[in-house]
Structure formats: structure tokens, C-alpha cells
Amino acid sequence: MIIPSLRTDSPAAFRASADTLVSCHIAPHLTEWEANGGATRRLFNVAGRAGVFRVPVPVSDGGLGLGLAHSVAFIRAVSRHAAGGVAASLCVQTHVAMPLLLGAGSDRQKHTWLPPLLNGSAITAVAITEPTGGSDLVNSTATWAVRAEEGWILSGEKTFITNAPIADCLLVLARTDRGAGALGLTFFLVPTDLPGVEVRDLRTAGLRSSRTGHVRLTRCVLPQDAVLGRPGLAMVQLARVLPEERLAISAGVLECARCCVERTAARPAVARSQTARAELARWLVEVEAAEAFLDAAVHRFDQGGGDRLDADLIKTVSARLTQRIVNGCARLTGTDAFVGSPAGEGSLLPALRDVRVLSVFGGSCETVRDSAAAEILRGAATRRQTDSLSLAGGRPV
Numbered sequence: 113m114i115i116p117s118l119r120t121d122s123p124a125a126f127r128a129s130a131d132t133l134v135s136c137h138i139a140p141h142l143t144e145w146e147a148n149g150g151a152t153r154r155l156f157n158v159a160g161r162a163g164v165f166r167v168p169v170p171v172s173d174g175g176l177g178l179g180l181a182h183s184v185a186f187i188r189a190v191s192r193h194a195a196g197g198v199a200a201s202l203c204v205q206t207h208v209a210m211p212l213l214l215g216a217g218s219d220r221q222k223h224t225w226l227p228p229l230l231n232g233s234a235i236t237a238v239a240i241t242e243p244t245g246g247s248d249l250v251n252s253t254a255t256w257a258v259r260a261e262e263g264w265i266l267s268g269e270k271t272f273i274t275n276a277p278i279a280d281c282l283l284v285l286a287r288t289d290r291g292a293g294a295l296g297l298t299f300f301l302v303p304t305d306l307p308g309v310e311v312r313d314l315r316t317a318g319l320r321s322s323r324t325g326h327v328r329l330t331r332c333v334l335p336q337d338a339v340l341g342r343p344g345l346a347m348v349q350l351a352r353v354l355p356e357e358r359l360a361i362s363a364g365v366l367e368c369a370r371c372c373v374e375r376t377a378a379r380p381a382v383a384r385s386q387t388a389r390a391e392l393a394r395w396l397v398e399v400e401a402a403e404a405f406l407d408a409a410v411h412r413f414d415q416g417g418g419d420r421l422d423a424d425l426i427k428t429v430s431a432r433l434t435q436r437i438v439n440g441c442a443r444l445t446g447t448d449a450f451v452g453s454p455a456g457e458g459s460l461l462p463a464l465r466d467v468r469v470l471s472v473f474g475g476s477c478e479t480v481r482d483s484a485a486a487e488i489l490r491g492a493a494t495r496r497q498t499d500s501l502s503l504a505g506g507r508p509v
């Protein structure tokens with residue numbers, strides 16, 4: 113199978129090649145993936161061969177060095193098919209796992225994992241959430257790693273982990289010091305073929321074209337250098353990558369809303385109704401405004417001026433806006449919204465399922481909103497406005 117590489121000669125050529133890649137090699141499998149519990153390794157293989165994972169990675173680390181704006185253009189191409197699971201699966205690898213590895217991994221860890229992650233022959237999952245909760249990590253993380261002669265012994269349970277059932281390597285958040293609060297949490301690189309690692313599939317209410325799993329870790333013996341960076345720094349490492357993850361998720365979420373508005377507008381009965389057309393026009397304006405904010409935030413990120421506030425604001429707004437719009441589109445569409453397949457023209461069913469999990473995917477709406485509010489109270493909004501005055505203008509791809 114010949115997979116065309118993403119074109120990097122111009123933003124327009126990049127977008128066109130992303131559209132072709134998705135239409136020819138990803139979209140035809142969406143129906144099957146939605147129905148059968150998520151994407152297979154084939155998705156990662158195709159994405160890797162086309163260069164998707166290389167897009168935002170610096171050239172010095174084997175990437176294309178194109179920044180987040182190009183990644184966002186790719187996420188939009190995927191999300192135009194209104195099945196968010198594929199974007200979620202790829203985002204976990206590109207915008208959470210790889211930045212964690214690049215930011216904190218040792219030379220040996222990067223040497224082992226980066227090449228296969230970049231070419232799509234290896235898959236990662238980031239295992240943070242536990243059955244006891246995923247918001248208050250400092251207090252709820254019960255997965256525990258103790259030092260042993262050989263290195264570390266790790267035990268615990270993780271749940272709702274994207275990619276886990278097909279992953280080769282898990283980045284597992286564990287407690288390494290009970291008395292150290294936020295500085296008692298550490299990330300470990302855990303190969304899934306290690307004795308003591310068990311993963312089972314979970315069927316989720318949405319994002320069904322991504323694989324989601326429950327992970328049980330029973331006295332897994334890890335070498336000393338399984339620690340990502342230094343023990344106790346996981347929350348710092350996570351805080352560094354959250355803006356990128358949240359901007360990437362928001363891009364997919366907003367494109368899904370746009371796609372549903374367009375699919376609804378194409379219905380003859382809707383096109384004949386002035387009231388329906390007015391509603392769709394209002395939603396499109398809201399999506400356009402949110403995307404303009406997102407594009408500016410991505411641009412700031414690529415210029416090195418991105419911050420947590422930008423990402424938390426757009427994540428909060430895009431999740432709730434898309435939930436409202438997709439539900440509104442289903443109301444205007446009527447019964448046809450509740451049948452069909454992702455590939456079927458006009459189908460809203462995958463999007464209707466996906467928006468249900470937006471309340472928690474990538475962090476619960478309430479905790480992300482509260483984080484934004486706290487940043488605003490600390491004066492971050494004023495700092496951001498001042499910073500953006502000093503950055504060059506221009507929209508990303």
C-alpha cells in the first residue's frame with residue numbers, strides 16, 4: 113500500500129495532502145472502527161508513513177519542525193469527517209506522549225521510543241486517570257511505585273486510557289513519595305509486554321473510533337531508568353504539555369461542530385426553513401469566532417508565547433459550544449440524525465456520541481474552566497494581551 117507523504121512546500125499544499133490522506137486512507141475505515149471498538153494499528157501505520165507524527169517535532173529530533181499550526185490543519189482534516197475518536201487517538205501520541213518524552217526523556221528513552229513513534233510502528237498511551245478519579249491527581253493517584261534492588265515495583269489501576277489496548281508503551285503516573293504532595297508523583301515508561309501489565313478494552317459512549325482501555329498493573333518490575341526525567345516531577349512535566357494537548361483537542365472539537373452545521377444546512381428541509389437557517393448562521397458565527405481565537409492562540413504557541421490560559425479558555429468554550437451546536441443540529445435534522453455511519457453523507461450519529469464525552473475528555477470542563485478563572489485572577493489575561501502586542505501578526509495555516 114502506497115501512503116503519500118504530507119506535502120510541506122506550502123500551507124495550501126499541506127492542507128490538500130492532509131485532505132487526500134484522510135479521504136483515501138482513514139475515512140473509508142471509520143464506519144468499521146466506530147462499530148468495532150476503535151481504530152486498529154493500521155491508523156498509526158498510515159499516519160506514521162505519511163509523516164503525521166513528525167509534523168510538530170523539531171527537526172533536531174527527527175521531525176518536520178512545522179509547529180502546532182500544521183498539526184491543527186491535519187486534525188481539522190480528520191475531524192471534518194465528524195468522528196472524533198481518530199483525532200483523539202492521534203492527539204494522545206502527537207500532543208501528549210511525544211512532548212512528554214521530548215521534554216523530559218533521557219537520551220536512551222528517546223533513542224528507544226522516538227523513532228518507532230515517529231514512523232507509527234509504535235503506539236503510546238498516557239495513563240493518568242484511575243477508578244477513584246482523574247481531576248484531583250495529587251490526592252487521588254493511588255498507583256504506587258516503590259524502589260527495589262532491580263529498580264522500581266509498580267502496582268495500581270488506570271482507567272479510560274486512550275490507545276491502551278493497542279499500545280506498546282504506557283506513560284504511567286504513579287506516586288513515588290506519599291508525603292510530598294504534588295512533588296510525590298512520577299511518570300514511568302512501561303512497555304505493555306512487561307509481566308504484570310494487563311489491558312482490557314472499554315466501550316465508551318463516545319470517541320468510539322479510538323480504542324480505550326482499563327489497565328491493571330500488578331507488581332511490575334521496572335528498571336531504574338524507566339522514570340521519565342526525575343522522580344517527583346510528573347506534575348511539572350504534565351503542566352508543560354497540557355496547553356498543546358488542549359489546543360489540539362479544541363481544534364478537532366470545533367471542526368466537528370462546523371461539519372455538523374454544514375451537514376445540517378445541506379438538508380433540503382432545513383434549507384427551506386428561514387428559522388433553521390438563522391440558527392445555523394448564528395452557530396457558524398460562534399464557531400468562526402472560537403476558531404479565530406484558537407488560531408491566534410496556536411500562533412502564539414508556535415512563537416513560544418503560548419500559555420495555559422489560552423488553552424484552558426478555548427478548551428472550556430469549544431467543548432460546551434460544540435455540545436450545544438451538535439445537539440441543536442440533531443434537533444433540526446430530526447430522526448435521521450440518529451442513524452447512519454460516519455462515512456454516510458449527513459450522518460450526525462458519531463458526533464452526537466462524541467459530544468457526550470467532551471465534558472471530561474482532556475480534563476473535565478469544570479476543572480479546566482476553574483483553572484482558567486484562577487489564571488485570570490492571577491493577572492495572566494493582562495500579561496497575555498501585552499505579550500500578543502509584541503508578537504508578529506498573521507494567521508497560521
Ligand SMILES: Cc1cc2nc3c(=O)[nH]c(=O)nc-3n(C[C@H](O)[C@H](O)[C@H](O)COP(=O)(O)OP(=O)(O)OC[C@H]3O[C@@H](n4cnc5c(N)ncnc54)[C@H](O)[C@@H]3O)c2cc1C
Nearest residue numbers: 238239240241245246247272273274469472474475476478
Ligand atoms: C473517551 C475518554 C478517553 C479518555 N482518555 C484518557 C487518557 O488517555 N488518559 C487518561 O489518563 N484519562 C483519560 N480519560 C479520562 C479523563 O481524563 C477523565 O475523565 C477526566 O480527567 C475527569 O476525571 P474523572 O472522570 O475521574 O472525574 P472526577 O475527577 O471523578 O470528577 C467528576 C466530575 O466532578 C466534577 N469535578 C471534579 N473536580 C472538580 C472541581 N475541582 N471543581 C468543580 N467540579 C469538579 C466535574 O464535573 C467532573 O467531571 C478519558 C476519558 C474518556 C471519557
